[in-house]
Amino acid sequence: MSDYSDVLIIGAGFSGIGAAYRIREQNPHLSYTILERRERLGGTWDLFQYPGIRSDSDIFTLSFPWEPWTRKEMIADGGDIWQYMADAARKHGIDRHIEFNTRVISADWDSATDTWTVQTEQGGEAKTYRGRFLFFASGYYNYDEPYSPPFPGIEDFKGVVVHPQHWPEDFDYTGKRLVVIGSGATAISMIPSLAETAGHVTMLQRTPSYMLSLQRVQPVINGIRKVLPRRVSHAVARVILSLFGSVLWLVARKAPTFSKRLLRSGAEKYLPEGYDIDTHFTPPYNPWDQRLCFILDGDFYKAVGRHDVDIVTDHIDHIDATGIVLKSGRRIDADVIITATGIQLQALGGVTVSIDGEKIDPHDRFAFRRHLLEDVPNAAWCFGYSNASWTLGADMTARSVAKLLAHMDAHGYTHAYPHLGDVHMAEQPVFNLTSGYVLRSQNVMPKSGDRRPWEVTHNYLRDAVGKRFEDIEDHMVFGRATTASAPQAQSEAVG
Template identity: 65%
Template structure:
């Protein structure tokens, strides 16, 4: 695959990914640093990231749309929980409105990124429809999320090769799949399965969800009258902010009660299930998990739609384990069988750091899992690189926007001082480790080792607390545990000279 580097492929900032993280970073960077040139590389043909990838029936946000949308671009539709296609359209409109879409290069898969300390630049190699193309940049921002887009988790089910029907994974849902009037079996009980099943049940003859163990379901409203009432408070900007604050407080309250009073949370969640489900339904068999609420992420259902599908006989839940699969369906450990025309393996995702892109510093490959995370977005001793990762207990954008603001501030500081590199440095101080994601989820147990390390105290402590993070950022000391420098010692402070100028100066 030959490489070529056409003129104009240098950017002060290179953003990888045109989803929520990438578009949010682009806005904050151009807002605070309009003098900097940035480019977004997107491997897909459209804006949206995960909201373009996932197209299964019922795809929607698993948190409210007000905290999932950007603070700088209000959500104008009435929903408090939004469908996937509406979210993708919102992202596309936001990018177009603020001129971000002109900076996107589509169908561009990033293969590798190598930092050169002699020039303080990244060389980024990409694959564009089979042809190699090289980009150079001063700063690299990863808006790639945390899971493998190409390879979802697919456990081995004995006999699945003998199955005569369609086998699909939600991450790669075929647009031409016809399940109308058919029996559908869904293996898995995570957020994807829970949001998918009510939609499937509208067209399928029957839907069966097979789960090894129960999951906590939190019922919310697609359109929240309280939120829409707050939105009417004048001026519109204040009303929107109040709606946003209401949802933030709701997230904090639900999580806080779950962690501090798990028994109370259990009773409340169980009471909602009993309210929607038929009398004498075995709630404790199918909806009473062994773990406490928020040991794993709670799954959102809309106004009890999942329970209603069960109550109406359009769907059912079977709590058992798959023994094997034969030509016509699933045989369970208990001996029960489930006949199915379509088999959906909603078995989860696989974690992946930095989008699976090979990263090296001066020719030496970097293993992200060997590095501590600094302020939840920079990696120990890796210059001019940021990675956006959202919260596990709140909407993605709450942390993504904090990250985008922090990177924009760092770039402004570097530019005003004439710095061409910056990186966090732990030094010789011993740092105890703790899990970066303190959640008892299958995908974390399977591949948590691919994530960078978390320390136990700031600024190396990865925590999932938006309120504390927002306070910290407001009083942030940008030089704390950071190393700053410039490739050219004679470069005057505050010169605003770009890396492209420095490259020319260095080569001369």
Template identity: 60%
Template sequence: MVLVSTEDLVDVVIIGAGISGIGAAYRIRERNPGTSFVILERRERIGGTWDLFRYPGVRSDSSIFTLCLPYEPWTGRARVADGDEIREYLVDTARKYGIDSHIRFRHHVISADWDSSTDTWTVTADEDGTPRTYRSRFVFFGSGYYNYDDGYTPDFAGVETFAGTLVHPQHWPQDLDYTGKKMVVIGSGATAMSLVPALTERAGQVTLLQRTPTYLISAASRSRFVDVVTKVLPRRLAHPIIRFNMALLEGVLWLLARKTPPVLKWALRQTAVRNLPSGYDVDTHFKPPYQPWDQRLCLIPDADLYGQISAGRVEMVTDRIDHFDATGIALQSGAHLDADIIVTATGLQLQALGGVRISLDGVEIKPTDRFVYKAHMLEDVPNLFWCVGYTNASWTLRADMTARATAKLLAHMADRGVTHAYPHRGDEPLAEKSAWDIQAGYVLRSPHALPRSGTKRPWNVRQNYFADALDYRFDRIEESMVFGRAGERVPLAG
């Protein structure tokens, strides 16, 4: 399988040095020893999302025991980890397994073009203004699902008149001094819920302004189960047990939300009532108009947001913005929120394959026009893999499955002596559904920003880890796949 172990000619180009990219490198080399690879990372450090987001309080929004990699145990005992801790974990993991020496930083990938006469990809990147070209047999996209350059900020009327500081969490200024300041955070998602409690440590006043409430789920930051298992078992044995237990809990919670929503809504409301002051208007601020898991549940460890509200350090406001003015925000109710700093925690912008231009034999294709095969390949696109996580569980659960499936296909192709493989669905009509079945704003704003999903396997992008894990265990690797050798033209029609 190995081509030439040089900088610009490798077996696999991996795009992104976050959880997905580091995990792909490990799994590919584990199953295919001797395979050459390079990781092209746009930023200056390892970490991906966990390097990009540097706002106060940034943390995992699912259990760190499922977010970490299955072969590298998390050594802490808290369920949730800070962003810096996660990034350091990835740095240590990459160093431990010798992956860090394969990373090329400050490489912004611009395009990837497939040549069917040689069955190779030509990947073009910009390195500090200098074009760099890499050729490879395979390309693995570990670049996530959103636009790293631009977060989403609505077109607020009068925003240009605001005399204070306007910040989006995706680009948090590291020199921002908010000590004693009046701060308004706009949003109701995971970013806002983790940011607000952290701001109270220095800010003079913090107001959380939301248009619509979200479901909040509180869990103890420390798990007795984790404490017991790590105490009686070696870390290597304890880790898979803890990981499975946490994944199971997340899966049961999601199933409960979908099958018996009134039960979960009652339980979440009771948690709010117990942790907020007597008589607090829970239903105005914490009773969403939709069902649980129509949008992702927000995790608040140890009910920290409720605690800050009870202590008088956070004010909740549920209202709609009329316009900005020089001193803050005028609301449709007629109220006004004074602010020195306004934080727009208003979401992400979806983007497939990091915005990289993809072409086959010089003909550009749109990934968003293609159906997804087994959640990690695109129809009629050879030797290309895309990693995207679950909406209702930890990102890494699917990321690791994708990495193992990629490594498995590479080994299968080497055994058969073929040089390209791509999924093909033929001419049979395929019913379509949304690849992401949640009603989050960033999904609703861009319903066609991601590749397409069918309703039946292997073209169905499911949000069910346990079903996918079972499917992977009994996977038929040649199902709906076309294998061949260089010179056999790949179909361009989707």
């Protein structure tokens, strides 16, 4: 494959595969290459291999709108999601455009030729790619370094310490005492699975999380799928469930007291009578101030009710050779400590980005329409929603970029970028959450303005409707290169 492509896509997860499909769909004459640092496609769904890994949103909105999900589950296991992605990429010929084991180090824009030069490391050797447009489909967290707080004394622990992001292959914890530190989506999804073979599991949390029990298999959705053709039923399921998610979020924000009562009633339904819900399942914040955790058919509550899982709400004082000593004076003996303590955010996949040799800091730039960066030419970053399936935002971004590329091609433009100019714009964070991983990374992400199209909203329905009325040239600068660019690759056959 040529080292020049019209579009270079960084990352072969949901965002990258979706971008490739949408770009080729609207621009069949454009060549593209996907640069993937791992040995396989899948992104998150190839990286995370811990027990119980599954989607933390429904699979119908997480899956591609152009490739129906065919299994019966509404909440899908990680392995099945990976296989679905691999099958979709192979079916549409996208896998033939992926360069695996290719880590992108830097990208530099040349304003004279309107070309990106991308430096990569491929099997220990340097390789250069060039392209007209750069699409960052690399997510927003650090694949190499999860968040690991400095627990005092952890170096003295004689057992095994594991972070879910780097789960050891074939790790045997049968009959062992496990302590899972954390109460987020990762801990909630893995604990019921761990409890099936571990001797005992303790979840140690500083503060609880809100949990909502969902059915793994949704009879109503599957009933619709039996009646309607596959592609139609897939679209209908996506609409229904995106509406459900949006309404759930809206009710939580507008009626927090009602939402608290509703979520508490779910806990009461499954937990033993008299269980201390106030301490262990009542967070000190409103629903959706942090992400809501989904559990399947009450599995987490049921494991607690069977005494397979203990919940301890406390703070760590220190860790010693055989366990954890808490601020309250209590200790928890452990054979394995699992630090489900979260992720670290990272902009643009950690790639060093420069314009004419001058490095840029993403945090210095406003985001535009959720996917472009202020005064950064021919570059998009796929950025999902905090309260909805990632792919809802990813597909919207992919279609917008495909439309932009078609517009540039139709008018003979070789560069395009959003420009704020001298307009004063108030700043606000791109995330509307109080989660630790968000608060720790406020100086990492691009800035959000306080009004459209510079505001990063987390209202999918509003964005989906608003996209239909956008003027593609509003706040945008278009132009042509002053000198000839690199020779373009030959057009590739569709598929």
